[in-house]
Amino acid sequence: MSANHQSHTKRRLISSYFTTIISISLVLFMLGILGLILLNTQQISNHVKENIGFSIILKGEIKDVDINQIKKTLDAETYVKATHFIHPDSAAADLKRDLGEDFISFLGYNPLLPSIDVKLNADYANTDSLSIIEADLLNNPNIKEVIYQKDLVSLVNQNVKKISFYMLAFSGLLLFIATALINNTIRLSIYSKRFLIKTMQLVGARHSFIRRPFVLQGIGNGIVSAFIAISLIIVVLYYFQQQYPELIDFRNFELYGALFLIMIILGILISWISTNLAVRKYLRIQTGDLY
Known part of the structure; x- marks a missing residue:
């Protein structure tokens, strides 16, 4: 009977240990x-801003040499990320495919003009900069x-600011919830x-x-738990780096190193504080209140 009781107690302790580790790991992972x-x-x-761009519509009688000159000038500008003539x-072939009709046969000529699509660098993806760029180009x-x-x-810039604010607020809330869950x-x-x-x-x-012993444990x-969470984070990072290489840069070791260090410190700090408080509670409680 005693052996069975000890075996049952041991299984409960092991189960409690793994439950604690998994729970803390998942919270730290979040x-x-x-x-x-x-x-x-x-x-x-x-990345979002650099997908904003504009189209330069050229005049129909423009020469190839002038097109090349405009494109070279644009490529040299600091506000330009990429250009595509x-x-x-x-353009007619693309429009024909989208419409599903041969509008050139109907009209008898191609009404579309040559153009250059320009992608902006993020710092210039705002209405003020675009207005200045537009005025300069039209000269x-x-x-x-x-x-x-x-x-x-305007909408993209406003939403980016809003999302940044909401993310900071959500971070504070999640940190509070995470601390409560681990506790x-x-x-x-x-x-x-x-x-x-x-x-x-x-x-x-x-x-x-x-x-x-409880605090050390x-x-x-x-x-x-922190190392398990970090391992999961690395897997997620690797996946997103494969899918969206422009968003994840593994060369930024300092940034990710700081994040992993913060996760370890949080895991230690929250566990230490919570364990201290929990043990202290049962040290102060009366024996009759344990049941």
């Missing part, structure tokens, strides 16, 4: 994912007009050992002596 998003907010924002025939006699969606540019997990783990704590106290062990759990 915090790590949020940290990744926050650390890459600027890069994500730049679109020949009227290519060129070979450029007929500059087309871009002003409302879309509850550790308290449940300590609860299963409350009789052991009280027994040690009754035989005269000092509070610091009783707390020490809590810190160990925090470290193990």
Whole structure:
């Protein structure tokens, strides 16, 4: 009977240990994912902004040499990320495919003009910069007009600012929830050992002596959980780097190193504080209240 009881107790302790580790790991993993998003907010924002661009509509009688000159001038500008010349025939083929009709046969000629699509660097993806760029480009006699969606540019910039604010607020909330979850997990783990704590106290062990093994185990759990969470984060990073290489840069070792260090510190700190508080609670409680 005693052997069965010991075996059952051992299984419960092992189960409690793994439950604690998994719970803390998942919470730290969520915090790590949020940290990744926050650390890459600027890069994500730049990626979105750099998909904003404009089209330069050239005059129909423009010569190839003038087109090349305009394109070279644009490529040398600091606000330009990339340019792409679109020949009227290519534009007509694309439009024909989209419409599903041969509009050239109907009209008898190709009404489309040559154009250059320009992608902007993120710092210039705003209405003020675009207005200045547009005015400068229209001084060129070979450029007929500059087309871009002003409302879309304003909307993107406004949404980027809003998302950044909401992410910071959500980070604070998630950190609070994560701390509460880890605290509850550790308290449940300590609860299963409350009789052991009280027994040690009754035989005269000092509070610091009783707390020490629990605190050390809590810190160990925090470290193990942090490394498990970091391993999961690395897997996620690798996946997204394969899917979106422009968003994830593995060369930024300092950034990711700082994130992983923060995760380890959080795992240790929250586990240490929660374990201390939980053990202290059962040291102060009366024996009759343990049941």
